[in-house]
Amino acid sequence: MQSIVSLCKRRGFVYQSSEIYGGLKSAYDYGPMGVELKRNLMNEWWTSMVHSREDVVGLDASIIMHPNVWKASGHLSSFSDPLVDCKVCGERFRADKAPKAEEGADAPMELPDKGKAKAALDKLEKMGEAGLTRNGKSILGAKAGDRGYVCSVCGSPFLSEERQFNLMFRSSLGPVDPMGAAADKIKAVLNEQGPEALQASLRKILEDAVQSTAVYLRPETAQAMFVNFLNVQQSLSMKVPFGIAQMGKSFRNEVTVEHFIFRSCEFEQMEMEYFVQPGTSEKWLEHWSQARMDWWQKIGLSKDKLRLRAHESDELAHYSPATNDVEYLFPWGWDELEGVASRTDYDLTAHTNASKKKLQYFDPEATNPETGKKGWRYLPHVIEPAAGATRGLLAALCDAYAEEPGDEQGKGARTVLRLHPRLAPIKAGILPLVKKEGMPEVARRIADDFFKAGVTAKYDEQHAIGKRYARHDEVGTPYCLTVDGDTAKDETVTIRYRDDRRQERIKVTEALEVVKKALADA
Ligand code: ATP
Numbered sequence: 001m002q003s004i005v006s007l008c009k010r011r012g013f014v015y016q017s018s019e020i021y022g023g024l025k026s027a028y029d030y031g032p033m034g035v036e037l038k039r040n041l042m043n044e045w046w047t048s049m050v051h052s053r054e055d056v057v058g059l060d061a062s063i064i065m066h067p068n069v070w071k072a073s074g075h076l077s078s079f080s081d082p083l084v085d086c087k088v089c090g091e092r093f094r095a096d097k098a099p100k101a102e103e104g105a106d107a108p109m110e111l112p113d114k115g116k117a118k119a120a121l122d123k124l125e126k127m128g129e130a131g132l133t134r135n136g137k138s139i140l141g142a143k144a145g146d147r148g149y150v151c152s153v154c155g156s157p158f159l160s161e162e163r164q165f166n167l168m169f170r171s172s173l174g175p176v177d178p179m180g181a182a183a184d185k186i187k188a189v190l191n192e193q194g195p196e197a198l199q200a201s202l203r204k205i206l207e208d209a210v211q212s213t214a215v216y217l218r219p220e221t222a223q224a225m226f227v228n229f230l231n232v233q234q235s236l237s238m239k240v241p242f243g244i245a246q247m248g249k250s251f252r253n254e255v256t257v258e259h260f261i262f263r264s265c266e267f268e269q270m271e272m273e274y275f276v277q278p279g280t281s282e283k284w285l286e287h288w289s290q291a292r293m294d295w296w297q298k299i300g301l302s303k304d305k306l307r308l309r310a311h312e313s314d315e316l317a318h319y320s321p322a323t324n325d326v327e328y329l330f331p332w333g334w335d336e337l338e339g340v341a342s343r344t345d346y347d348l349t350a351h352t353n354a355s356k357k358k359l360q361y362f363d364p365e366a367t368n369p370e371t372g373k374k375g376w377r378y379l380p381h382v383i384e385p386a387a388g389a390t391r392g393l394l395a396a397l398c399d400a401y402a403e404e405p406g407d408e409q410g411k412g413a414r415t416v417l418r419l420h421p422r423l424a425p426i427k428a429g430i431l432p433l434v435k436k437e438g439m440p441e442v443a444r445r446i447a448d449d450f451f452k453a454g455v456t457a458k459y460d461e462q463h464a465i466g467k468r469y470a471r472h473d474e475v476g477t478p479y480c481l482t483v484d485g486d487t488a489k490d491e492t493v494t495i496r497y498r499d500d501r502r503q504e505r506i507k508v509t510e511a512l513e514v515v516k517k518a519l520a521d522a
Contacts, residue, residue, distance in 0.1 A: 001331040004401050005260055007415065011475050013037065013397070014261060026257035026264045033475050034393070036425030036456065038268070041396060042247050042389050044299050044422060045270045049245045056243035056272060057236055061224030063249060064173065064215050072354035073223050073347065075168060075216075083255055085160040086151035087127070088120050088139075093152040094256050095162050101144035107157040109139040124158065152256075167252045169265075172213035182209035217251035222384060225273040226347040229380075230359055233275075240361055240380050241284065243274040247389060259332060261390050268389035273347075275380035277366065281321070281342045284383045289324040289340045292385050296326060296337065296392075300420030301399050305329040306337075319346035326387075328395045337395055338387035345379040352379070396423055400476060417476030418499055421522040428457040428515050429472040429480040435461050442508065443483045446493070449512045455519070473498055478522075479515050 406413030450457035
């Protein structure tokens with residue numbers, strides 16, 4: 001994983017945000033190569049979900065929505081993680097993601113060094129914990145409690161109570177400063193009722209002030225599709241089953257950020273809500289789970305590193321009868337790439353109740369199961385394939401990354417990104433062998449043809465040709481076109497293929513078509 005992170009920085013895929021100021025935890029910037037890769041991935045998703053289907057249309061909704069959306073959807077009250085503090089190392093972590101430990105099982109703790117272990121043992125003894133011993137940086141003798149888990153960092157079973165923590169980022173909308181009103185209220189309570197009364201009501205005064213202008217950054221793109229269900233259905237006369245797709249930024253104040261861009265606070269999602277007739281969800285869940293598995297393979301992820309995992313009954317959201325996760329074998333193990341959830345009519349019902357607007361769909365052809373007559377008005381059920389774009393980008397990088405050792409002397413060793421050609425940030429490197437003898441001019445003409453045709457190409461004359469190939473291998477450029485001494489004689493260039501380093505001569509005039517065809521066939 002470390003090699004991928006360092007390649008990302010070295011070659012301009014992903015940088016730590018605000019790095020010159022020491023970086024911001026869990027925020028990342030996508031550099032010149034990263035932005036292309038992310039766009040290509042998201043465009044592939046859009047093409048497959050929207051442009052190549054008649055039954056799915058797109059949406060681009062605002063990131064800040066009416067706060068009642070989040071009340072109705074349940075995000076304000078329940079979009080929270082159970083948080084725990086470790087009393088030994090101070091780590092704050094998610095209880096549901098902590099390492100499991102059976103009650104009564106040994107719970108050895110490991111601190112970063114001997115000094116910290118000694119200090120931790122002193123602290124535990126002061127807390128009244130007896131029977132513990134230290135061995136180097138380990139503390140032994142503790143047993144797991146009835147929580148069923150231990151600290152995710154040091155392994156300690158000495159933990160605080162679980163607390164709920166809302167994951168939505170709160171901001172305020174409007175020109176009124178809510179703190180001004182809060183200050184006036186505080187002064188009034190202090191003057192009229194005294195400090196004790198203020199102490200009792202301080203939190204409520206502040207909370208009321210903040211709530212009066214509170215808005216939230218969306219934690220998922222999905223709710224906009226539910227809220228716009230009727231708008232979209234009516235303006236395009238969509239017939240159930242149909243879907244609304246959206247991709248874009250989402251924000252979660254994640255407690256545990258992990259594995260580089262895998263889990264960050266600002267990320268991009270690609271989600272689609274597919275509205276179906278009640279009673280047909282099972283069939284559509286099956287359909288979309290398979291379709292999504294196929295798509296991840298189509299854009300280059302290895303088949304043996306993808307699996308579909310059905311949620312156990314204790315994992316399912318309370319409204320979901322079934323959910324399948326598309327999981328990818330990341331360097332740290334299997335983890336979620338996309339969730340395909342059957343959500344019943346939960347969301348449309350919640351928004352109907354909260355907004356008092358009827359969100360039903362009328363199908364004149366369907367038979368109403370209650371009356372047995374033609375014409376059925378119902379709330380559609382929903383299948384939701386919800387994928388992470390930035391998480392998908394990480395999976396694509398992990399899958400593509402390879403270090404090839406070369407021959408016995410290490411000759412030919414290289415690092416290569418075997419990205420699917422359509423995901424590759426640069427499709428073709430256009431390289432004059434040397435910066436003279438008319439070669440740059442021909443190379444620039446070829447590059448111009450590529451620019452005009454909308455095929456991403458990079459004219460590149462810096463350094464020796466071997467170095468340039470190596471650079472393009474590292475960013476995953478699938479094809480390089482080299483203009484050399486023979487080009488002027490026979491109007492041909494060398495095309496070099498990234499994956500097997502094969503080289504062929506092709507006509508200059510055919511270069512664009514050859515690359516276009518290779519991309520289309522990939
Ligand atoms: P997880 O269990 O990993 O927290 P989730 O089940 O909460 O994910 P969903 O709400 O189903 O995730 O969101 C759909 C997809 O969005 C996920 O499958 C994942 O790819 C992506 N995603 C969710 N949270 C994050 C995040 N903090 N950073 C990057 N991608 C994320």
